[in-house]
Amino acid sequence: MSVNLIAEEAGVGIATMYRHFPTRDDLLLGVAADFRDSIVAVAERAATEMAADAGTGWAAFVRDMAALRPGALMPELAAHAVDGPNSSDFAAFRAEVVAAVERVLDTARRAGLVRADVSATRFQLGLATITRPLPAARIPELDDHEQWLVEVYLRGMRP
Numbered sequence: 001m002s003v004n005l006i007a008e009e010a011g012v013g014i015a016t017m018y019r020h021f022p023t024r025d026d027l028l029l030g031v032a033a034d035f036r037d038s039i040v041a042v043a044e045r046a047a048t049e050m051a052a053d054a055g056t057g058w059a060a061f062v063r064d065m066a067a068l069r070p071g072a073l074m075p076e077l078a079a080h081a082v083d084g085p086n087s088s089d090f091a092a093f094r095a096e097v098v099a100a101v102e103r104v105l106d107t108a109r110r111a112g113l114v115r116a117d118v119s120a121t122r123f124q125l126g127l128a129t130i131t132r133p134l135p136a137a138r139i140p141e142l143d144d145h146e147q148w149l150v151e152v153y154l155r156g157m158r159p
Contacts, residue, residue, distance in 0.1 A: 029086045032077050036093040038068055043100035047107065054111035059154060061104055062127075066150045070124060071131035097124070115159045126153055 006027065007017040021027035042064045049057030081090035101120035108114040130149045134142055 025080065025085050028077060028080050028084070029089055031073065032081070032090055032093050035068070035070075035073055035077070036097055039065070039097045040100045042068070043104050046104045050104070050107050050111070054107065055113060058104075058108045058111070058113045061108075062154050063150060065101075065124075066127050066131055066146070066153075069131045069133075071128040072133050074124075074128045112159060114157050118157050123157075 004014055007014045010017070017027070021030055042061065046057050046061035046064070049060055051057075077090070081087060081094065084090065098120045101123060105114055105118060105120060105123060109116060109118075127150075130153055131146060134145075
């Protein structure tokens with residue numbers, strides 16, 4: 001996606017975009033930081049909800065994580081996380097996300113809701129696969145496809 005299109009989608013001028021993010025790498029790092037913050041917030045909310053009702057909180061966590069649409073972001077971010085000039089920052093963000101997701105998974109495992117072989121990385125890659133953008137063509141049968149896949153994913157992680 002071009003920086004011009006990103007600025008247009010954000011509702012700002014290109015000069016404003018470049019003032020805040022002088023390079024494409026800076027922009028991607030900003031997106032990654034925001035994505036990390038969103039995931040950590042979802043995980044913290046899930047921890048609270050799971051303390052009251054583990055099953056309901058776990059299901060909400062999976063649905064909320066899917067709603068972040070990681071499949072739309074991860075391919076672009078992954079390339080820069082390894083080879084980009086900010087790779088150490090990306091590694092730190094990833095470590096924070098993995099730790100937050102792992103805490104939720106630990107609670108879900110103890111409650112008997114998740115198989116032992118579901119790691120934070122596997123969990124996130126599964127959601128990224130489910131939420132990959134589909135072709136832009138309007139296919140009515142696909143309207144609820146992602147939600148259906150998330151429900152199948154939830155059931156598939158049970159012990």
